[in-house]
Amino acid sequence: MNATTGAARPRVFSGVQPTSVLHLGNYVGALQQWVKQQHERDSVFCVVDLHALTVPEAVDPARLREQTRSVAALYLAVGIEPERNVIFVQSAVREHTELTWLLNCVTPLGWLYRMTQFKSKSEGRESVGAGLLDYPVLMASDILLYDTELVPVGDDQVQHIELTRDIALRFNVLFGDVFKLPKAQVPTLGARVMGMDDPTVKMSKSIAAHRPGHAINLLDDAKTVKKTVMAAVTDSGRELRFEHASPGVRNLLAVYQVLTEKGMQEVEAEFEGAGYGHLKKALVEAVMATLEPIQARYREYMDDRAGLDALLASGADRAREVAAGTMRRVRAAMGVG
Ligand code: AMP
Ligand code: TRP
Numbered sequence: 001m002n003a004t005t006g007a008a009r010p011r012v013f014s015g016v017q018p019t020s021v022l023h024l025g026n027y028v029g030a031l032q033q034w035v036k037q038q039h040e041r042d043s044v045f046c047v048v049d050l051h052a053l054t055v056p057e058a059v060d061p062a063r064l065r066e067q068t069r070s071v072a073a074l075y076l077a078v079g080i081e082p083e084r085n086v087i088f089v090q091s092a093v094r095e096h097t098e099l100t101w102l103l104n105c106v107t108p109l110g111w112l113y114r115m116t117q118f119k120s121k122s123e124g125r126e127s128v129g130a131g132l133l134d135y136p137v138l139m140a141s142d143i144l145l146y147d148t149e150l151v152p153v154g155d156d157q158v159q160h161i162e163l164t165r166d167i168a169l170r171f172n173v174l175f176g177d178v179f180k181l182p183k184a185q186v187p188t189l190g191a192r193v194m195g196m197d198d199p200t201v202k203m204s205k206s207i208a209a210h211r212p213g214h215a216i217n218l219l220d221d222a223k224t225v226k227k228t229v230m231a232a233v234t235d236s237g238r239e240l241r242f243e244h245a246s247p248g249v250r251n252l253l254a255v256y257q258v259l260t261e262k263g264m265q266e267v268e269a270e271f272e273g274a275g276y277g278h279l280k281k282a283l284v285e286a287v288m289a290t291l292e293p294i295q296a297r298y299r300e301y302m303d304d305r306a307g308l309d310a311l312l313a314s315g316a317d318r319a320r321e322v323a324a325g326t327m328r329r330v331r332a333a334m335g336v337g
Pocket of ligand 2: 138140157
């Protein structure tokens with residue numbers, strides 16, 4: 001995939017589920033990192049629509065298709081360059097599902113039952129699809145198909161990447177050295193953006209779906225962002241220092257720091273002696289300065305349907321080429337196909 005330069009840049013793979021509009025946690029924890037590293041890495045970015053099928057909200061096919069295009073447009077709008085990186089939709093490359101079956105056969109069930117995301121997503125549900133339990137094996141397939149070295153994600157995904165390593169290692173022991181062992185890459189700041197309305201929980205798409213004021217969505221207008229930030233939970237204190245701040249205030253300071261790319265001391269100096277209102281106002285400005293250009297580019301990509309579809313089709317072709325090569329190795333090692 002790196003035929004143009006021939007240089008050995010480390011392969012990166014990451015993806016986001018098109019379950020709903022992406023939020024600021026997705027941006028800071030994942031997308032922003034992808035953009036920053038795109039010149040030093042050989043990157044593959046995927047819209048993982050097959051993963052989105054594991055949640056009950058994904059029962060509307062037209063909506064899933066539209067959300068998938070929308071997330072792809074957001075990848076482009078945040079600044080991922082399609083000439084330098086591969087951007088594609090997971091379901092367009094059938095090798096992902098084929099590898100999932102083969103890896104299923106070397107993955108002990110106990111490993112899957114231990115996943116905290118499976119536990120929390122299945123909790124309290126009367127009926128849980130097999131896909132929800134198998135979700136991390138599909139994710140392992142995504143990663144292993146591309147000989148991935150680094151997987152930039154927020155910290156909630158680290159357990160899945162460790163599982164991917166375990167599956168790859170087990171496969172290599174049983175069938176010979178086929179897979180590279182990937183590593184998670186978690187940002188030092190912003191790996192866990194907390195909810196605006198409740199700083200004890202991670203900002204999440206599923207909570208945002210039923211609680212306005214929880215998340216800042218990447219497509220929110222200035223009025224909505226202002227409302228959400230101004231209502232964000234803080235505390236009754238005043239001190240704007242990272243060390244002494246309550247979880248709510250620390251979250252606001254951290255998001256401000258990441259978006260403005262200022263150092264911790266610089267941020268503390270900026271707000272010395274100021275109240276929380278001041279911090280919130282500055283944060284609204286920083287959020288909008290980030291979101292407005294993204295939203296303008298997003299609309300351009302969404303308005304050019306044919307252009308976006310062509311970009312995704314060419315991304316899928318490039319991805320398929322690599323994935324097909326890996327599958328030849330896997331089939332040969334296992335004695336199938
Ligand atoms: P998801 O929303 O679960 O599809 O996650 C997509 C990407 O965003 C993954 O890399 C997550 O680790 C990351 N992510 C999701 N929520 C947050 C959050 N609140 N803070 C930081 N990163 C997040
Ligand atoms: N499970 C990831 C999430 O919810 C999305 C994902 C699917 C992914 N396949 C991946 C992330 C491969 C990184 C690499 O965020």
